[in-house]
Amino acid sequence: MDFDSILSRYKAKTCIVSVEFFSDGTYGNIRVVAGNKAHYDDMAALNHPFVPGCPYEACFPKNPNFEEHCFRCVHDGVPLHAYVNLYMMNLWLNMFLLPLKSDQENIGYCLYCYDVAPKADSSAMADLSADTAADVLKACIKLRGTNNIKQAFSEVVEDVRSICNSDHCCILLIDDEKRVCSTFAESLREGSGLFPMSRYIDSFYDVVRTWPDTLAGSTCIILKDERDVEKMREQNPFWVSTLDQAGVKKIVLFPLRHGGELLGYMWVINFDVDDIVKIKETLELTTYFLASEISSYQLLKKLEILSAIDTLTGIKNRNEMNNRVDRILDGGEPVPQAVLFADLNGLKRVNDEMGHSAGDKMLRTAASILQSVFRDGEVYRAGGDEFMILVTEISEEEVQNRVAQVHFLSGKTEEVRFSIGVCYGKKDIRKAMRLADERMYANKAVYYEAHPELKYR
Numbered sequence: 001m002d003f004d005s006i007l008s009r010y011k012a013k014t015c016i017v018s019v020e021f022f023s024d025g026t027y028g029n030i031r032v033v034a035g036n037k038a039h040y041d042d043m044a045a046l047n048h049p050f051v052p053g054c055p056y057e058a059c060f061p062k063n064p065n066f067e068e069h070c071f072r073c074v075h076d077g078v079p080l081h082a083y084v085n086l087y088m089m090n091l092w093l094n095m096f097l098l099p100l101k102s103d104q105e106n107i108g109y110c111l112y113c114y115d116v117a118p119k120a121d122s123s124a125m126a127d128l129s130a131d132t133a134a135d136v137l138k139a140c141i142k143l144r145g146t147n148n149i150k151q152a153f154s155e156v157v158e159d160v161r162s163i164c165n166s167d168h169c170c171i172l173l174i175d176d177e178k179r180v181c182s183t184f185a186e187s188l189r190e191g192s193g194l195f196p197m198s199r200y201i202d203s204f205y206d207v208v209r210t211w212p213d214t215l216a217g218s219t220c221i222i223l224k225d226e227r228d229v230e231k232m233r234e235q236n237p238f239w240v241s242t243l244d245q246a247g248v249k250k251i252v253l254f255p256l257r258h259g260g261e262l263l264g265y266m267w268v269i270n271f272d273v274d275d276i277v278k279i280k281e282t283l284e285l286t287t288y289f290l291a292s293e294i295s296s297y298q299l300l301k302k303l304e305i306l307s308a309i310d311t312l313t314g315i316k317n318r319n320e321m322n323n324r325v326d327r328i329l330d331g332g333e334p335v336p337q338a339v340l341f342a343d344l345n346g347l348k349r350v351n352d353e354m355g356h357s358a359g360d361k362m363l364r365t366a367a368s369i370l371q372s373v374f375r376d377g378e379v380y381r382a383g384g385d386e387f388m389i390l391v392t393e394i395s396e397e398e399v400q401n402r403v404a405q406v407h408f409l410s411g412k413t414e415e416v417r418f419s420i421g422v423c424y425g426k427k428d429i430r431k432a433m434r435l436a437d438e439r440m441y442a443n444k445a446v447y448y449e450a451h452p453e454l455k456y457r
Helices: 002-006 039-047 063-075 132-142 149-163 211-215 226-235 237-246 273-308 318-329 347-353 356-373 396-411 429-450
Strands: 013-021 027-036 078-084 090-102 108-115 169-176 181-188 222-223 253-257 262-270 339-343 378-381 386-391 420-423
Touching: 002 013, 002 027, 002 253, 002 262, 013 039, 013 063, 013 356, 027 039, 027 063, 039 273, 063 078, 063 222, 078 273, 090 356, 132 149, 132 273, 149 169, 149 181, 149 262, 149 273, 211 222, 211 253, 222 226, 226 237, 226 378, 237 273, 237 339, 262 273, 273 318, 273 386, 318 378, 318 429, 339 429, 356 378, 356 386, 396 420
Parallel strands: none
Antiparallel strands: 013 027, 013 108, 078 090, 090 108, 169 181, 169 262, 222 253, 253 262, 339 386, 339 420, 378 386
16 A cells, blocks of 8 residues: 555644454554654654554554554544543643555554644544534533532533443542542442442542553543453453452543542443443543542632631631521521630730740640530630630530530640630520620639639739
8 A cells, every 4th residue: 555645645743553453353463554754753853763564652652542542443444533631741632543445354554643732722622523522511511500519510420421321420539648539429320230339438449549550641441341351350450350349341431630630530330332432532521621620629628628727726717607607697507505615714824934836735735625525516716715616406414514524624734724604595696605705704704813823924
């Protein structure tokens, strides 16, 4: 075949790929048999001069997904397009495969036209089948047009499972620092015989941590038949053994990456193999947008936590206390049975005589004592050395027992001493807070009467 004549018509980086295939549906050698000038120049720029007829991995990173694309293109005689993130190299690859007629029985040829760029190109992403574009657009609209992001993700995952005609679709998030993973959203086909991720999640991180090495730079993992599973068994026997136990016969697994960070994974299980190209195309683009939304969601959750937590003591702050009171006043939450104010005695003396680091330690110890005693309530840092505690369901006798526990535990420390005021059973939260505060100051006056040497210190 006159490959040079074909290639001379292309300006973009283009080469001819040959695929050896067999009657049992498997493939053998994949080679780059010819290339145009742009391809030669590209290889030269990488200090890797092109040799016609070389194994494809002499030109491009070895990738089972690329092999599968080439094989499907020449075997089925269908043109294919993919736009993928080569995250290991911080590049985006835009690739086109066109089948060519072959003059050999077991060798097929395809024209491979490609380009790489450091940033994503939205126009390349949009160059998809109409069905895939519509499906991805629907997912984006659901995520952008909701006030309940978790519910929206559940709906998107259900849609993806349905599109792929699969038994299970799941988004799994990972926390490498804590070495845990969590199910963010999942959809399970009724009657599939599979179990939800809650059955496996406690020990699943041991499986997840094997996936980066298994991916080895690939954009995804596709196990579409028994042959793929057996090949994967040689590479990652631990993971495949868990697939066997769970009843998984086929899986497409994509990492969820955003800003260079691995957030988690998304997969579909036991899907319709006839739609594998559409499934890969759908997940390839969907995971790109989902990763962005998940990253934004996680950032907002962190900001919510920061806005609600006192950074010194780790307990809820005044802002969150005010929000809680507002919800109670609006009728969104019940009025607590008990409202308590606790004030530290002698914090100014500790700050003046021992330094603010000692005062900070005193505040952290005080917060820890209150949290340990009122474990079924909410403890807030209301001000500098003042705390408020709300307990929704508790008896009046038990409240007094808890106050005694606080005084007992603080007495075991060198510096922490509390003045505490309690209001029990009031239906008006503002009145309850005012009474508890007044009683706390009355208790503080009694404390300083007993310790007059500390009153102005």
